[in-house]
Amino acid sequence: MNLLQNPNKRRWYIVATIFVAIICNYLDRQLLSILKPEILTHFGIEDLQYAWIVNVFLICYAIMYPISGILVDRFGSKKVMLGGIVAWSLACIGGGLSTNVVEFTICRGILGLAEPTIFAGNLGESIGQVFQNIGKRFTFGGEAPKDQRIYYFNTKELTGNKYGTPSPVPFRVVDQRAGIDIDIAIRCFGEYSYRITNPLLFYTNVCGNVTEAYTRDTIDGQLKSELLTALQPAFARISDMGIRYSSLPGHTREIAEALNEELSAQWRDRRGLEIVAFGVSSVKANEEDEQMIKEMQREAAYMDPTRAAAMLSRSQGEAMKAAASNTATGPAMAFMGMGMAGQMGGINAQNLYAMGQQQAAQQAAQQPVAPQQPAPQPAAPAADGWTCACGKTGNTGKFCGNCGQPKPADESWTCTCGAVNKGKFCAECGRPRPAAVKRFKCDKCGWEPEDPTNPPKFCPECGDPFNDGDSVS
Numbered sequence: 001m002n003l004l005q006n007p008n009k010r011r012w013y014i015v016a017t018i019f020v021a022i023i024c025n026y027l028d029r030q031l032l033s034i035l036k037p038e039i040l041t042h043f044g045i046e047d048l049q050y051a052w053i054v055n056v057f058l059i060c061y062a063i064m065y066p067i068s069g070i071l072v073d074r075f076g077s078k079k080v081m082l083g084g085i086v087a088w089s090l091a092c093i094g095g096g097l098s099t100n101v102v103e104f105t106i107c108r109g110i111l112g113l114a115e116p117t118i119f120a121g122n123l124g125e126s127i128g129q130v131f132q133n134i135g136k137r138f139t140f141g142g143e144a145p146k147d148q149r150i151y152y153f154n155t156k157e158l159t160g161n162k163y164g165t166p167s168p169v170p171f172r173v174v175d176q177r178a179g180i181d182i183d184i185a186i187r188c189f190g191e192y193s194y195r196i197t198n199p200l201l202f203y204t205n206v207c208g209n210v211t212e213a214y215t216r217d218t219i220d221g222q223l224k225s226e227l228l229t230a231l232q233p234a235f236a237r238i239s240d241m242g243i244r245y246s247s248l249p250g251h252t253r254e255i256a257e258a259l260n261e262e263l264s265a266q267w268r269d270r271r272g273l274e275i276v277a278f279g280v281s282s283v284k285a286n287e288e289d290e291q292m293i294k295e296m297q298r299e300a301a302y303m304d305p306t307r308a309a310a311m312l313s314r315s316q317g318e319a320m321k322a323a324a325s326n327t328a329t330g331p332a333m334a335f336m337g338m339g340m341a342g343q344m345g346g347i348n349a350q351n352l353y354a355m356g357q358q359q360a361a362q363q364a365a366q367q368p369v370a371p372q373q374p375a376p377q378p379a380a381p382a383a384d385g386w387t388c389a390c391g392k393t394g395n396t397g398k399f400c401g402n403c404g405q406p407k408p409a410d411e412s413w414t415c416t417c418g419a420v421n422k423g424k425f426c427a428e429c430g431r432p433r434p435a436a437v438k439r440f441k442c443d444k445c446g447w448e449p450e451d452p453t454n455p456p457k458f459c460p461e462c463g464d465p466f467n468d469g470d471s472v473s
Helices: 007-034 036-043 047-075 077-097 099-119 123-139 199-209 218-239 244-250 252-263 264-268 286-302 307-322 330-345 351-368
Strands: 158-164 169-175 181-195 275-286
Touching: 007 036, 007 077, 007 099, 036 047, 036 077, 036 099, 047 077, 047 099, 077 099, 077 275, 158 218, 169 218, 181 218, 181 244, 181 286, 199 330, 218 264, 244 275, 252 264, 252 275, 264 275, 275 286
Parallel strands: none
Antiparallel strands: 158 181, 169 181, 181 275
16 A cells, blocks of 8 residues: 555556556457467357457457547546456456357457557557656656755845955065065955856855855855965966056956956856956055165166266265264364265266266167158149139139139240240340240131141131131230
8 A cells, every 4th residue: 555655656556557458458359369260169150250250359449449539538548548448358258258159249349449448548658758757856866856946146246345464465576677576575455346157056066955045154254265365376467567566456457357367266167256356455565675675776776877976966965064064073174074985985976977978878879860751841733723813722724613714824934044934024134035936726627737836828628728817826
């Protein structure tokens, strides 16, 4: 009884029962042909009567196939299959108890009517669904699924995560101009934000199959520890870019990118998390390290002779003020001490200024001289451009594009001395303007001679005589 109450085992018993029933179904069909000699002898019939027994079964079997489908749609596959199994079982029993061939034939017909019911109830589909359900159980640990769960993930940016370095973090300071490459210790604090980029990874490797809400405070402590651990290699990337520690608040985007690269294996690839923003509220280095960096930068600045001369001149001026105000030994003795100190130093401000000028001249000589660009030439006017009386400039045709007046005749002439003039006398040599040479062109047909200044007496095209009316200039 306990076995039938267990749904996991009851289905297997149902499958086994149906399997045995189908085996018996096919055995009932085939036994008739096996027992043919005994049946002919027992009932005293011939092959013709035996053929009727077989055909009655086949006819009833074919008729009942569509009818059994209708019965399944109306009463359900379970009831129809149960009724069919009971009916063919009784038919088999009745066939064994038959005393004559008519009774036996009737029982075979009932068997033909009952057997199709087991195949009309979607048996193949039902068996397939059973095995599909078995496959689903493997995905749920061998048990049938009983419930479904929906998880909601907050994929927005989670802000307000404070951090701080309890102990100093190494930071490499690189200043190529001052020749500095040292490691110092800095402290910083601020806030950062992150968000969930892959909810499936976060569910699989972080929150799991929880029954209650999974809040951020459960994992914030672990994330902060990993962030501070990755801060040192991230600062190493920032220092390689030449960024000073005092400029870190202005390069928060670069810090966030460097942290994402350092934490990609733990956060992005394993938990589905990513840093969105990284804020630096304050950065403080050790006072001894800061003082050392300032001294090294000051010493590097005094490597320039001009700056060193300016520093020496200022120091000498302050020393002169102190010597003048010296009341213990007197100003004279103080100035004598300054002179002795200057001689012992071996160099003075004047020499340093000279060295600075010499160094600047050498640097200027080493720099390549940029080729001088030619001065831009004014744009040449158009080849046939002329200015109209209305003020329109740049006209290239025979008429003004603004008012339509014709182009004025060119009154300029070239003297034998080469000067171009417009008046009656040459402005260079004073020679008078030569008389204009007449040029001829037929005024009727437009024919123009090869030598326009020496035309024939008559036009060869129209016969019109050449006279002053044919002159074009």
